[in-house]
Amino acid sequence: MSFLPYVVAVWVCMVGLYGIVTSRHLIHTIVCLSVVQSSTYVLLLAIGYREGGAAPVFIDIPRNTPAVDPVVQALTLTDVVVGGAVTALLLAIAVQLEKHLNTLDPDELDPLRD
Amino acid sequence: MSDRPAPARRPGELSFEGRRRLFLAGAAVLGGLMLWGLGGLPDFDSFTPLYGQVINHVGVQETSATAAVSAVNFDYRGFDTLGEEFILFAAVLVLALLLRRLGEEHTTPLRKDPRRAHTTSAAVRLTCYMLVGPTVLLAIYITGHGHLTPGGGFQGGVIAATALLLVYLGSDYPTMQRLRPLSLVETAKAGGALGFVLIGLGGLIASGSYLQNFLPLGEPGELVAAGTIPLLSIAVGIEVSGGFVLLLSEFLDQLLVIKRKRDTAA
Amino acid sequence: MTAVQLVALLLVALGAAATVAARDPVRQAVVVSLYGLTLGILFFAFQAPDVALSNIVIGAVALPTMIMLAIAKTRQ
Numbered sequence: 011m012s013f014l015p016y017v018v019a020v021w022v023c024m025v026g027l028y029g030i031v032t033s034r035h036l037i038h039t040i041v042c043l044s045v046v047q048s049s050t051y052v053l054l055l056a057i058g059y060r061e062g063g064a065a066p067v068f069i070d071i072p073r074n075t076p077a078v079d080p081v082v083q084a085l086t087l088t089d090v091v092v093g094g095a096v097t098a099l100l101l102a103i104a105v106q107l108e109k110h111l112n113t114l115d116p117d118e119l120d121p122l123r124d
Numbered sequence: 125m126s127d128r129p130a131p132a133r134r135p136g137e138l139s140f141e142g143r144r145r146l147f148l149a150g151a152a153v154l155g156g157l158m159l160w161g162l163g164g165l166p167d168f169d170s171f172t173p174l175y176g177q178v179i180n181h182v183g184v185q186e187t188s189a190t191a192a193v194s195a196v197n198f199d200y201r202g203f204d205t206l207g208e209e210f211i212l213f214a215a216v217l218v219l220a221l222l223l224r225r226l227g228e229e230h231t232t233p234l235r236k237d238p239r240r241a242h243t244t245s246a247a248v249r250l251t252c253y254m255l256v257g258p259t260v261l262l263a264i265y266i267t268g269h270g271h272l273t274p275g276g277g278f279q280g281g282v283i284a285a286t287a288l289l290l291v292y293l294g295s296d297y298p299t300m301q302r303l304r305p306l307s308l309v310e311t312a313k314a315g316g317a318l319g320f321v322l323i324g325l326g327g328l329i330a331s332g333s334y335l336q337n338f339l340p341l342g343e344p345g346e347l348v349a350a351g352t353i354p355l356l357s358i359a360v361g362i363e364v365s366g367g368f369v370l371l372l373s374e375f376l377d378q379l380l381v382i383k384r385k386r387d388t389a390a
Numbered sequence: 391m392t393a394v395q396l397v398a399l400l401l402v403a404l405g406a407a408a409t410v411a412a413r414d415p416v417r418q419a420v421v422v423s424l425y426g427l428t429l430g431i432l433f434f435a436f437q438a439p440d441v442a443l444s445n446i447v448i449g450a451v452a453l454p455t456m457i458m459l460a461i462a463k464t465r466q
Contacts, residue, residue, distance in 0.1 A: 011391055012168040018399045020158045022406040024151050029410035031147045032140070037415040037460060041422055044453065045406050048429055051445070052402065053162075055436045058176060061169035065437040066176075066192035068184050069272055069345060078437045079176030080183075080192035084201060087193065087444045088208040091278045091364065094448040095215040098371050101460040102222045105378065108464040109226075169391060193440045266443075274439035282447045289455065368452065375459040379466070 015056035022049035036104045036114040040097060047093050051086045058082035188341040189271035189350035197276060198356040202335040206320060209360055213317050216367040223374040231381050244294075252294025259287040267361035271350040277357040281364025288369050297380055309369050316363025323352055323359065398432040405429075419457040426450035 029042030058079030267280030327336035342349035426449025433442035
C-alpha cells in the first residue's frame with residue numbers, strides 16, 4: 011500500500027503519453043503534455059513525505075516537530091508556475107500554426123507531405 | 125474533433141491502430157522499468173532526504189524565516205530560483221514575440237460595446253467587481269508574508285494577474301485596457317527580474333557571496349524579518365504578475381483586436 | 391498512509407484518465423480545471439500547502455483560461 015503513490019505517478023505519466031500519441035487535435039496534445047508534467051510533481055512530493063510529518067511551517071508548532079521535506083516542495087512550486095508559462099508558449103505556437111496552415115490535426119501537419 | 129476522417133496514408137505509414145498498439149507495447153516496457161526502478165526506493169512514508177531534515181532543524185535560527193519552503197527558495201537555493209524566474213521571463217518574451225501583429229493583419233479598435241452591458245448578467249458583473257479588491261489584497265498578503273506562512277512571490281504574482289482577469293469578466297475590453305498600460309506591465313516584469321539580480325549583487329558586495337542574506341535578520345515570526353527573503357519574494361511577485369498579465373493580454377489582443385483581412389470580409 | 395491520501399491518489403489517477411479521454415478541447419479545459427483541483431487536494435494531503443496553492447492558481451485558473459482563449463482564436 012505504501013507503493014501506491016509511485017504507481018499513481020507512473021500511471022499518470024503513461025496516460026498522458028498515450029494521450030499525446032493518439033491525439034487528433036494539437037491543443038489536446040498540449041494539455042496531455044501538462045498532465046505528464048504533473049506526474050513528476052506527484053513523484054517529487056511522494057519522495058519527500060514522512061509518516062506523521064507536519065507541513066514545514068514553524069510559526070505555530072515548536073521547532074523540533076518532525077516535518078516533511080521542504081526542498082522538494084520548493085522545487086515543485088517553482089516548477090508548477092514556470093510549467094504554466096511554458097504551456098502558454100506552446101499554445102501561442104499552436105495559434106500561429108493554425109493561422110498559417112488552417113489545420114490543427116497532427117496527422118495533417120507532416121512537412122514532407124506534398 | 126475525433127470524428128474527422130484521417131488523411132490518406134502514404135505507403136509504409138503506420139495506421140492509427142498500428143500506432144496505438146506500438147505505443148501500448150512500448151508503454152508496458154517503460155512502465156514496468158519505471159516501477160521496478162521506483163521499487164528500489166525506501167518506503168514511501170519512512171524516509172526523508174537528509175538535506176531537508178537539516179534545513180528543518182536549523183533553518184529557523186539561521187534565517188529567521190518560519191516557512192522553510194520560502195527559506196529554501198530564496199536563501200538556500202536562491203540561485204535556482206533566479207534561473208527559474210528567467211525561464212518564465214524568456215517564455216513570456218517569446219510568447220509576446222510570437223503573438224505580435226503580423227504584416228497581413230490589422231488591429232481593429234474596440235469601442236465600448238453597448239450590447240455587452242445587456243448580455244452579461246448583473247450577478248456576474250457585481251460578483252466580479254466585488255472580488256477584485258479582495259483578490260488584490262490577497263495577492264499582496266501572500267507575497268508579503270511568504271517568509272512566515274505558505275506563500276511567496278510566485279503564488280501572489282499569479283493571483284494578482286487573475287484580478288485583472290476578473291475586471292475583464294465583469295466589464296469589457298476597453299475598461300480592462302485602461303487598467304493595464306502595456307508599458308507599465310513590461311516595466312514591472314523587467315523591473316522584477318532586475319530587482320532580483322540587484323539584491324543578489326548586494327549580497328555579493330556586502331559579504332562576498334552572491335545572493336547571501338546580508339540584511340539584518342529580525343526575530344522569527346515578525347513581518348519585517350529574515351533579511352532579503354521578503355524583498356526577493358516581492359521582486360519575484362512583481363515579475364510573475366507582470367509576466368502573467370502580459371501573457372493574458374497577448375491572448376486577448378489576438379482574439380479580440382487583431383484580425384486578418386479575410387476575417388473582416390467574411 | 392491515511393485514508394485522505396488514498397482517496398486523493400485514486401482521484402488523481404481518475405482525473406488524469408478523464409483529462410486524456412476528453413477529446414474535445416473545450417470540454418478538456420473544464421476537466422483539466424477539475425484535475426488541478428484534485429491535485430491540489432492531493433498536495434494538501436501530502437502536507438505541502440505551498441505547492442497546493444501554486445497548483446490551484448495555475449492549473450485550475452490560469453491554464454483553462456489560456457486553453458479557452460487559444461481555442462477561441464483558432465476557431466475564428
